[in-house]
Amino acid sequence: MNEITVAVAGQPNSGKSTIFNMLTGSRQHVANYPGVTVEKKTGRYRYQGNTVTLVDLPGTYSLTSYSKEERIARDYLLHEKPTVVLDIVDAANLERNLYLTFQLEEMGIPLVIALNMMDVAKDRGFAIDAHKLSELLGAAVIPTVGKKHKGGNEIKEAILRACQNAHSQTPYGETREAGSVSPGISRKKDSFRIDYGAELESVLMPLEERLLNDPKFSFRYPARWLAVKLMENDNEARRLVKEIEENYHGDGYSNPR
Amino acid sequence: MTLNNIKPGCECLIKEVNLTGSTGQRLMDMGFMPGTKVKVVRNAPLVDPIDLLLRGFHVSIRHHEAEGMEVEEL
Numbered sequence A: 001m002n003e004i005t006v007a008v009a010g011q012p013n014s015g016k017s018t019i020f021n022m023l024t025g026s027r028q029h030v031a032n033y034p035g036v037t038v039e040k041k042t043g044r045y046r047y048q049g050n051t052v053t054l055v056d057l058p059g060t061y062s063l064t065s066y067s068k069e070e071r072i073a074r075d076y077l078l079h080e081k082p083t084v085v086l087d088i089v090d091a092a093n094l095e096r097n098l099y100l101t102f103q104l105e106e107m108g109i110p111l112v113i114a115l116n117m118m119d120v121a122k123d124r125g126f127a128i129d130a131h132k133l134s135e136l137l138g139a140a141v142i143p144t145v146g147k148k149h150k151g152g153n154e155i156k157e158a159i160l161r162a163c164q165n166a167h168s169q170t171p172y173g174e175t176r177e178a179g180s181v182s183p184g185i186s187r188k189k190d191s192f193r194i195d196y197g198a199e200l201e202s203v204l205m206p207l208e209e210r211l212l213n214d215p216k217f218s219f220r221y222p223a224r225w226l227a228v229k230l231m232e233n234d235n236e237a238r239r240l241v242k243e244i245e246e247n248y249h250g251d252g253y254s255n256p257r
Numbered sequence B: 001m002t003l004n005n006i007k008p009g010c011e012c013l014i015k016e017v018n019l020t021g022s023t024g025q026r027l028m029d030m031g032f033m034p035g036t037k038v039k040v041v042r043n044a045p046l047v048d049p050i051d052l053l054l055r056g057f058h059v060s061i062r063h064h065e066a067e068g069m070e071v072e073e074l
């Protein structure tokens, strides 16, 4: 393993750029996302023989398709398929920030969480159990203070470990063989899954199964994520499905992750 | 009663979010949900924005957005 791509995601003002700078130093490059004027900043660092490329995504409260920034962040995650997502969480605004974290989890890309602004959280009297959080979320949780350059090496180590785990698993943590999954069975032992409650799950789970058992979808998009978005009646998700249905000529295996 | 009618210093509970499309989505993304407690920090008639405190953070929204949220004063 030597080429690793990491997308840096997070809510506005959570410290994405600060952490990005801390990790990459001065090795940065600024361009625009294709067709839009939102800046795309990439940077690199080397760690234990690996070259890691970081992409600083626009700050968004969620990953719906309503704003340009959200669409950019989401399209990047869906189509460019980074090796790992580094989610910068503002520890002083944990509840609000975890909403985006949940959406990232649902996209099924290996996740490393930087619990940033730990100094602010402490000043406000919050005590956050990073180990417990990590257990609950099934992802590494690294306390950081970006402004004081604290936590950089720990993040680099966690990213490397997340890559190693990802390589020993199938994409999206799901099985790739269509038809081999029975409903209700958790596919990855430590994978995080939100239970939306009986009422919603009665719609969500059958939809997820259908997407999972249809190779033209399951090879391209995380089934759980797509099912949730379709249930939300999200325009982009509907467009994706329509596009795939229309362009499908029996070669569903041609564009695997 | 809607959120835009709550006086500075007062707290209320959101009962309903009657906003759709991108505005409704953005407010929900930030945590405006039925059952959420909101404290009004600054609110002057006709002067945007209204400053609010919810779930431990400050947020500013417009009067017409606040008008779309049904609340119960606490």
Ligand SMILES: Nc1nc2c(ncn2[C@@H]2O[C@H](COP(=O)(O)OP(=O)(O)OP(=O)(O)O)[C@@H](O)[C@H]2O)c(=O)[nH]1
Pocket: A010, A011, A012, A013, A014, A015, A016, A017, A018, A019, A058, A059, A060, A116, A117, A118, A119, A120, A144, A145, A146, A147, A148
């Ligand atoms: N106290 C404290 N401040 C921090 C920390 N990390 C970043 N900051 C500050 O928080 C502010 C926002 O940081 P940025 O890195 O610009 O945040 P961002 O997520 O890139 O913001 P957007 O790109 O606008 O979404 C800056 O003033 C940083 O100096 C931290 O751990 N503690």
Ligand SMILES: [Mg+2]
Pocket: A016, A017, A018
């Ligand atoms: Mg930034």
